[in-house]
Amino acid sequence: MLLALKKKVEFFCSLGEDSNSNRLRIRILIWVSALEVKRVLPSKLVRLIERQVLEFKIPWTTGVDQRSPYEILISCVLSLRTKDKITSQASQKLFRIAKDPKQMVKIPLKRLERLIYPVGFYRNKAKVILEISRRILKEFGGKIPNNLGDLLKLKGVGRKTANLVLGLGYKIPSICVDTHVHRISNRIGWINAKSPYETELQLKRIIPKRYWIRLNKTLVSFGQNICLAISPFCSRCIVNRYCKKIGIKRFR
């Protein structure tokens, strides 16, 4: 519809060649283009990005799709400041020994440290995992909470982890904002947010709910392969023409 409108505008404006009609033409075209960009944002862009990331290696979060809420939570704790590959290997090793809080609390601290080594801060994470597991047993009857408020009460669990557990573990629409989601959403110009929390709130206003759970997985893969933190591959990017490239100094 907008394309037809654009053609009509061009046709009528071409009838008069004076500078006034040219100015009017340009203003209307800018307005129509702005509407077009607005119209494609953000769900069409998410779909385009989803299409582009199909060709890339899947991020570790995909591997936890089929896991229980408890395993997702523990994987997420392990993943902080740790490479995806290491997280994935450590999670697999750990879950072969303990799949739920009851089994986890039976593991002595030193053994747990060895099991999750070499994830970053493995000593501290081993303590956190044991504490989370004990509290889940004591305060939640061994079941991972299925609401944000209770999840956030657990030590070492922030909004990122809590939203991932809700989304992947319980299929409750939630947006997990990590560094990729925060960076890309602001760069493209969907939102203007200073913190991951603001990003989450603003994205929830503009992204249809059906995309919330998978948005993290999509943008993580996109951020690892195309929209890199430094010098993104804009020339290969499927949403290049719609992206405002906010804050980009160097790109390829």
Ligand code: SF4
């Ligand atoms: S055009 Fe560049 S900055 Fe924009 S989303 Fe694509 S890679 Fe990222």
